[in-house]
Amino acid sequence: MRVKNNIAVSDNGFIFNPGSGESFTVNPVGLEMLNLLRKGHPHNEVVTMIQEQYVAEAAQIERDLLDFIEMMRQYRLMQHDDE
Amino acid sequence: MHDIVDKTYQIPYPSAGTEVLLSRLAYIQEQEKMDVIIPNFDAELYSFIKLENKLKTMGIHTFLPTMEQFEERHKVNLNDFGKKYGIHVPRSKTIYNVNEAQQLEKDYEWPLVVKGKYYDASLAYNFDQVKAAYNKISAKWGLPIIIQEFIHGTEYNVTGLGDGEGNTIAAVPMRKQYITDKGKAWGGISISDKQALELTERFMQSTRWRGGFELELMKDKSGDYYLLEINPRMPAWIYLAVGVGQNIPEALTRLAMGWPTPAYTHYDVGKMFIRYAWDMIVDLHEFEQISTTGEL
16 A cells, blocks of 8 residues: 555645645654655665664664555545555 | 615515516616526525516526526435436435434444525534434525435535536636635635546536536545536625636626627636634614615
């Protein structure tokens, strides 16, 4: 799955889904994760890049990333690769 | 609101009948020489559609749905409408006696939506609540009452304009963001939704809709759209359509005048409207004038 390519993300973490009209906000770490995912980085690269900037265990970051992706899936901000 | 409105005339309630309305409009026309009237209250549309040709001979143009379109899309006929045009609609039953609702328990699941002929809707979770809503709504809006299956989901609306030949002149989908206790939009945002626009296109082509309209849609969990209601006039939030680039009132006026009216092909996504209420300060003599003469 990947992040829907039509969603708009602002520099301060405001997300707008133009298909549903829903909007969300994410914190700075969430925004970085989201932007890396939108650029097509695989999960392991996202974890490494986040770890370079923050003091946290890779396992912790990975758990948070997977939680974040799952939450985005529930909010219908993700789509299947073939869509 | 003298900076917006040049002149105001009261017109009779729809219950007074079309002849009374016609004579009032004839009087107004003598003073004003109007080119176009855009009626926007559900209850008065019937009279204006009936009077369309007579108004034309007086020099007043309208651009309204045909009587057949108006009747066919009525809440009480929505089931047949859905079948005829292949559009998902929630199952519903029109009732004239509250006990008829009791039989629906077998086929429908709770809650049920109890709807008035023109206006008002209540959710009912048991038969006592159906009774209370039935009595309250029928006392206000008369019979029949429509009992509708409740579709869980998110509500979307589309406003637009049809040229009567099957073409979509304008269409703007919106998601309600803030609603009043009556479910009316107090804030909303324009969205890009292919499915809603395709459904609108199908509605326009198959009915050859003439005039402004608002579709009330519900998107269920699996992403399917249900058509809940077709309002045969522009909605109160029409100014959002203008704000995103589709001036539907202007296009409707052009169609009414028989002027060339190109279809809009674009609108801005992600623009919001936020309604606000405002206290007008009015001199007593103005209130006196509208109350006694029906003009201001």
